[in-house]
Amino acid sequence: DAKTTQPTSMxxxxxxxxxxxxxxxxxxxxxxxxxxxxxxxxxxxxxxHGLKNNExxxxxxxxxxxxxxxxxxxxxxxxxxxxxxxxxxxxYRDSGYALNFGKGTSLLVTP
Amino acid sequence: EPEVTQTPSHQVTQMGQEVIxxxxxxxxxxxxxxxxxxxxxxxxFLVSFYNNEISEKSEIFxxxxxxxxxxxxxxxxxxxxxxxxxSAMYFCASSEEGGSVTEAFFGQGTRLTVV
Numbered sequence: 636d637a638k639t640t641q642p643t644s645m646x647x648x649x650x651x652x653x654x655x656x657x658x659x660x661x662x663x664x665x666x667x668x669x670x671x672x673x674x675x676x677x678x679x680x681x682x683x684h685g686l687k688n689n690e691x692x693x694x695x696x697x698x699x700x701x702x703x704x705x706x707x708x709x710x711x712x713x714x715x716x717x718x719x720x721x722x723x724x725x726x727y728r729d730s731g732y733a734l735n736f737g738k739g740t741s742l743l744v745t746p
Numbered sequence: 747e748p749e750v751t752q753t754p755s756h757q758v759t760q761m762g763q764e765v766i767x768x769x770x771x772x773x774x775x776x777x778x779x780x781x782x783x784x785x786x787x788x789x790x791f792l793v794s795f796y797n798n799e800i801s802e803k804s805e806i807f808x809x810x811x812x813x814x815x816x817x818x819x820x821x822x823x824x825x826x827x828x829x830x831x832x833s834a835m836y837f838c839a840s841s842e843e844g845g846s847v848t849e850a851f852f853g854q855g856t857r858l859t860v861v
Contacts, residue, residue, distance in 0.1 A: 667846040678750075678837050678852035679789060722789075726846040731802035734779075734839075734850060736789035 639723045644741040647717075653710040655740050657723030660704045667726055668699060669734065670708045672719040679722065679736070682708065713744045748772040750853035752838050758859045759828055767823045767856045769838030778821045779839040779850060780813065782806070789837065795821065796844060828860045 640658040647653040659668060669684040683690055683697045685706070690697045696709040710717055722739040726732040751770045759765050771778050780792040793803040795813050812824045821840075825832055835857050841850040 665846060669849065673789070676783070676785075676835055676855070676857075678839075678854045681849045681851055684849055728846070731794065732844065732846045733791045733794065733802055733804075734781075735791060736781075738788055 638727065638735075639725055639737055641721075641723050641737065641740045643738070644743070646743050646745060647710075647713045649715060649744055649746050650712055653708075653713040653717065653742060653744070655708040655710075655721050655723075655742065656705065657707070658705045659723070659725045661727075662703050662725050664728065666728060668697070668703075668706050669724045669726060670695070670697065671722045671724065671734070671736070672717075673722070673739070674716075674719040680719075682721075713742075715744050715746065718742060718744045748851075750838055750840055750851050752836075752853035752856050754856060755854070756857045756859070758861060761830060761860055762827050765825050765828055765858065767825075767836050767838075767858070769821045769823075769840075769853055770819050771821055771838065771840030772842075772851060773819070775840035775842050775851075777801075777841045777844045777850075778813075778815070779841075780823045781837040781839065781852075782834040783837065783855075784831075784834045792823075794844075801844070825858075828858075830860050833858055833860045 670682040671679040685697045699706045720739040778795045783789045793807045835855040837855045839850040839852045
């Protein structure tokens with residue numbers, strides 16, 4: 636049980652921002668929120684992670700709500716190569732901080 | 747950029763045979779993981795490994811599976827007697843630290859086909 640909730644699928648026009656939401660209402664303490672993506676059957680690719688502050692790197696931004704119960708991954712200018720399944724993962728202490736992948740959000744970027 | 751490498755990319759084996767999947771983690775990483783993904787299903791955690799010991803394992807990781815770090819660079823997953831249902835993509839990952847703080851990087855996977 637991944638303990639996170641994400642929409643099954645989303646569409647985004649090329650060049651526009653893709654905003655992928657995630658609910659993780661049972662998060663607590665020092666449990667981080669991670670985002671990975673998987674293109675076809677390639678290995679999962681790390682995108683970004685955060686604890687409570689918003690984070691930004693060269694790939695994306697991560698916005699975490701003040702109560703930490705939800706977050707949004709933002710791809711500022713989506714390209715066709717961003718079409719992938721995006722996974723929001725909380726590394727829960729009671730699962731040994733394992734990366735437990737759920738079903739993720741299938742993002743389709745269209746021309 | 748450092749990366750996790752896995753060999754072979756595709757392995758076909760007969761049911762009942764032993765297979766060894768190989769991984770070279772990123773060189774300064776200390777924590778190692780195996781995951782699998784059955785076609786069309788989600789990525790599943792198998793095992794984590796640190797300091798030459800298994801630190802966590804899932805219910806999938808039964809007595810048919812074993813892991814080893816035979817030297818300073820390789821990390822292997824052995825399946826003793828393969829079954830048809832072991833057919834899957836197997837991903838190796840590594841991270842610099844354990845816990846929740848640092849990210850894990852994944853290899854491109856080995857596709858195991860059991861016939």
